[in-house]
Amino acid sequence: MSTAANAASPADTPLTSRRQVLKALSGLLLALFVSTLSSTVVSSALPRIIGAVHGSQTQYTWVVTATLLTTTATTPIWGKLADLFSKKTLVQAAIVFYVLGALASGVSQSGSQLIAARALQGIGVGGVQALVQIVLAAMIPPRERGRYSGYLSSVTATSTIGGPLLGGVVVDTSWLGWRWCFFIGIPFAVASFLLLQRTLNLPVVRRANVKIDYAGATLIAAGVSVLLVWVSFVDNSFAWSSWQTVVLVAVGLTLLAVAMWVETRAAEPVVPLAIVRQRTTALVIVASLSVGTALFGVTVFLSQYFQLSRGYSPTEAGLLTIPMMAGILIASTIAGRLITRTGKIKPFIVTGTALLAIGLAGLSTIDYKTPMVLLSVSMLSVGMGVGLTMQNLVLTVQNTVPLKDVGAASSTVSFFRSLGGTIGVSVLGAVLARHVQSQVSQGEVTRIAYGDATGRVFLISAGAALLALVAAVLLKPVNLRSSLDLPASEPDPGERTSSDEETAKTGG
Structure with missing residues (x-):
């Protein structure tokens, strides 16, 4: 057993009232908003940004991929650190990384500099996205967490799908310009840092001989x-x-x-293989990979499609993605409340992956003259699919692993979701670029080539969504726990004492 004692200060007491939870949650949601926004706010503006820094089509993809890659690599590290050190300090450190990366991105003069700055920003994004889930698990009993997970999904939806709209408005506003796509999130990040300093107080558990x-x-x-x-x-x-x-x-x-x-x-493995090998976790990882591919692939390539194939402005391209944003908001909010009421998660995940596959199948048929009604219905279906699955996949794992592994398991799922987005954007971007290059070299008009290529990209995404549906169907039914995922003390790795069992029953 570890001889290290809990090092909680008097201020670091658990949040007990709903008012305290909501105050702390406001800072967390604000941090989550700006971190997720950074991944998509450049989507509508990318054609202008790449032109301004004299970048290539490959760099177009890597401006997004660089952030996703460092997000993926650092997410499990942040998650493991959260099992060992102050969650509040870690969230604030992640916000600082985000701000530094945003500043560096905004002053970049070349495509290479921008990619490097976006990689730095991804370190902070990975920390915020992993730690918000973990802090939520420490504050709120799982049976109540469905409602709050709905808030997280709504914020993620607003920032993820609203990002292209905001980026379009910024780049189309002459007195702002593309650099403000990166600067615009900094005031919100600073506000979240200060808000968390005042409102987030959690017990700090320290262990001796920590190895990262x-x-x-x-x-x-x-x-x-x-x-x-x-x-x-x-x-x-x-x-x-x-x-x-x-x-x-x-x-x-x-x-x-x-x-x-x-x-x-x-x-202290960054990807705990013992957790990954568990049936539920393994299936959730498969589904998360596919959801990540769909989410980031759709947001990145739809904006490009609307501008280069259909001739819309960046602002108009952002507005045209509203059906997907609406789908995520509606589905995540309703599902969060129903999950809290029923305690069941699997039906929502199965429904979500099915809607995701249907929506992507619809998008796979598009070309340069596809009716907007079909596009809107398909985007709505994709949005509802993401809203029903993204946060609920993490919630599923949190309710199946031992309490001491919640942090590592949550960050592992986030890791693979980010990995899916990273691989998806890179692979799909390469497919799109090659198809466009091939068609243009054969004399096809550029906007026609981009329309055909985008449909091919979404056909690949639809195949990934079908794999997620199979994984969802194979999941065992999971009921929400009614105890907090925050043990009063932490045993050495691999040990679980009778006091831990009692903690699990009483909620710590």
């Missing part, structure tokens, strides 16, 4: 990066059967294999 698996996180990020670089350039800068392909694929797979080996031996 930096090696595992670095190897995973490096392996994924190498494979994404290969996907971005293969069949363009070099052939599928070239020596570059052999080297990049071999290096990427080797790095990932070594990462898995490291994870089996790490004292």
Whole structure:
């Protein structure tokens, strides 16, 4: 057993009243809003941004991918740190990383500088998105968490789908310009930092001999990066059967294999394989990969489609995505309340993945002259699918793993959802770029080529959504717990004492 005592100060007392919870939640939601906004606010503005910094089509994709990649790599580290140190301090540190990355992005002078700055910003985004879920689990009993998860889904929906609209307005406003797509979130981030300083007070549990698996996180990020670089350039800068392909694929797979080996031996693995191997967690991970691919793929490539294939302005492109935003808001809000009332999660996830697949199948049929009614119905279906699945997949895992593993399990699911978005945007972007290049070289008009290519991209996404539906159907039914996921004390890794069992029953 660890001899380290709880190091909670008098101010670090659990939140007991609904008013206290809502005050703290307001700061968390504001941080979540700006961090998620950073991933999509550039979507509508990207054609203008890439032109301003003289970037290429590959850099177009990597401006988004860089943020998603560092978000993916750092999410599990933030989650593990939350099991060991002050959650409040960690959330505030993540906000600082976000602000530094936003400032660097806003002053970038080239495509390479912008990609590097976006990678820095992703570190903060990964921390906020993982830690908000973990802090929520520490404050609110699971049976009540469905209502609050609905708030999280609504905020995520507003920032994710509203991002392209906001970015379009900013870039179309002459006295603002594209740099304000990055600067605009900074005041909100500072406000959330100060609000959390005043309202968020949680017990701090410290353990001796803490080991953070930096090696595992670095190897995973490096392996994924190498494979994404290969996907971005293969069949363009070099052939599928070239020596570059052999080297990049071999290096990427080797790095990932070594990462898995490291994870089996790490004292505090960044991706706990024991958790990943559990049936429910494994199925949730499969579904999360697909949801991540759909969410980020749709937001990035629909905005490009509306501008380059249909001729709309950035602001108009953002407005045209409103059906998807409405779908997420409506579905997440209603589902959150029903889950709190019934305690059941699986029916909503199954319904959500089915709607996601249907909506993406509809989008896979689009071209440069598709009726807007079909586009709107398909986007609404996709939005409702995301709203019913995204937060509820995390909630499912939180209610199946031991209380001591909630932080690691939550961040692991977020990790794979971000990984799905990272791989999805990179792979789908490469497919789109090659198809457009091929069609234009054959004399096809650019807007026609972009319309056809976007439909092909969503056909691939629909296949991923079907895989998520299969995983959802195979999930075992899960009922919400009625206790807090915050044990009063923490045993050594691998141990679970009778006092822990009592904590689980009484809510700590």
